[in-house]
Amino acid sequence: xxxxxxxxxxxxxxxxxxxxxxxxxxxxxxxxxxxxxxxxxxxxxxxxxxxxxxxxxxxxxxxxxxxxxxxxxxxxxxxxxxxxxxxxxxxxxxxxxxxxxxxxxxxxxxxxxxxxxxxxxxxxxxxxxxxxxxxxxxxxxxxxxxxxxxxxxxxxxxxxxxxxxxxxxxxxxxxxxxxxxxxxxxxxxxxxxxxxxxxxxxxxxxxxxxxxxxxxxxxxxxxxxxxxxxxxxxxxxxxxxxxxxxxxxxxxxxxxxxxxxxxxxxxxxxxxxxxxxxxxxxxxxxxxxxxxxxxxxxxxxxxxxxxxxxxxxxxxxxxxxxxxxxxxxxxxxxxxxxxxxxxxxxxxxxxxxxxxxxxxxxxxxxxxxxxxxxxxxxxxxxxxxxxxxxxxxxxxxxxxxxxxxxxxxxxxxxxx
Numbered sequence: 001x002x003x004x005x006x007x008x009x010x011x012x013x014x015x016x017x018x019x020x021x022x023x024x025x026x027x028x029x030x031x032x033x034x035x036x037x038x039x040x041x042x043x044x045x046x047x048x049x050x051x052x053x054x055x056x057x058x059x060x061x062x063x064x065x066x067x068x069x070x071x072x073x074x075x076x077x078x079x080x081x082x083x084x085x086x087x088x089x090x091x092x093x094x095x096x097x098x099x100x101x102x103x104x105x106x107x108x109x110x111x112x113x114x115x116x117x118x119x120x121x122x123x124x125x126x127x128x129x130x131x132x133x134x135x136x137x138x139x140x141x142x143x144x145x146x147x148x149x150x151x152x153x154x155x156x157x158x159x160x161x162x163x164x165x166x167x168x169x170x171x172x173x174x175x176x177x178x179x180x181x182x183x184x185x186x187x188x189x190x191x192x193x194x195x196x197x198x199x200x201x202x203x204x205x206x207x208x209x210x211x212x213x214x215x216x217x218x219x220x221x222x223x224x225x226x227x228x229x230x231x232x233x234x235x236x237x238x239x240x241x242x243x244x245x246x247x248x249x250x251x252x253x254x255x256x257x258x259x260x261x262x263x264x265x266x267x268x269x270x271x272x273x274x275x276x277x278x279x280x281x282x283x284x285x286x287x288x289x290x291x292x293x294x295x296x297x298x299x300x301x302x303x304x305x306x307x308x309x310x311x312x313x314x315x316x317x318x319x320x321x322x323x324x325x326x327x328x329x330x331x332x333x334x335x336x337x338x339x340x341x342x343x344x345x346x347x348x349x350x351x352x353x354x355x356x357x358x359x360x361x362x363x364x365x366x367x368x369x370x371x372x373x374x375x376x377x378x379x380x381x382x383x384x385x386x387x388x389x390x391x392x393x394x395x396x397x398x399x400x401x402x403x404x405x406x407x408x409x410x411x412x413x414x415x416x
Contacts, residue, residue, distance in 0.1 A: 034100065039129060135184075162290075199268070
């Protein structure tokens with residue numbers, strides 16, 4: 001890699017995770033995320049194999065002896081799952097080490113090796129542990145060769161829409177694109193390689209830590225092996241399919257970026273989308289907002305649309321691809337930081353933790369988008385799996401809503 005290539009890569013580091021380290025609550029959240037990756041192996045061994053071995057030996061002796069023999073070899077299957085857990089755990093431990101280094105948390109007593117401070121070890125709760133597991137599985141979608149099928153389904157419509165925008169606004173090149181809910185960063189990275197000025201935003205430290213590692217610190221393509229289907233024993237056609245391994249990342253991000261002709265830029269903001277992008281400094285800044293599997297994370301979609309409209313330049317577009325799996329459905333008051341008392345204070349917004357929530361149908365979402373100062377220019381549905389084992393006996397595939405909405409530039413002001 002030449003010095004110029006190194007400078008290009010350094011300019012496009014996936015930054016943002018370290019900036020909040022001085023806030024005590026943020027420190028706690030970060031350590032919960034780090035600890036959940038540290039606990040991945042122990043939790044997976046317990047839930048995937050240890051409890052199953054106990055249940056297996058609780059069978060009548062003649063039954064478990066039958067299943068222990070060929071052609072079933074059930075105990076050998078559990079041992080193979082243990083080996084697969086270790087493959088995933090190697091990635092989880094690497095994310096922890098990278099995260100600790102990024103915060104300067106290197107323990108001198110461990111010969112310079114990053115190590116979780118004792119007071120923060122074991123603090124992760126069920127929700128954090130579940131997020132760590134799902135993040136490891138999500139590497140299949142964003143950073144494996146096999147996951148290209150899912151990426152093409154959801155990111156492809158974004159690329160097509162942006163090509164139209166490039167032709168529409170030749171004087172604005174390169175276009176500046178915001179990706180809220182950027183996850184593991186593949187869409188933002190690929191947009192950068194296509195020459196756009198791409199900016200990702202993510203609130204989850206599980207996703208931020210994992211994406212920071214894979215984009216900034218991974219050493220080569222196919223460095224890690226993951227086994228995303230081992231956490232459940234249901235609906236597998238064969239045991240071999242349950243144990244299937246995938247190499248990640250499918251490309252080495254820094255090498256790929258250095259080899260790209262005329263790349264754009266890439267940056268990351270670790271923050272609550274509503275709190276960061278609703279201010280005057282972000283007004284009329286972006287040519288497009290790409291919301292991919294994002295809008296249904298809103299407790300209050302009106303707030304999301306207000307902030308998106310604030311961000312977009314007049315005539316800019318909101319490109320949406322996603323289902324409506326409303327994340328806050330069936331949660332009681334207090335579900336996102338609200339104690340049930342008081343009203344929304346516009347001068348002291350808590351972002352996604354503001355009180356209140358609602359859910360709409362897809363038809364109603366489109367109507368609301370128009371009410372909020374957009375013109376719908378295209379609408380259809382796309383077949384979109386999400387971290388889906390293509391060989392599973394159970395297929396969960398979204399008919400994701402894809403639409404393009406342009407911010408009105410005729411002086412229209414929403415009534416809200």
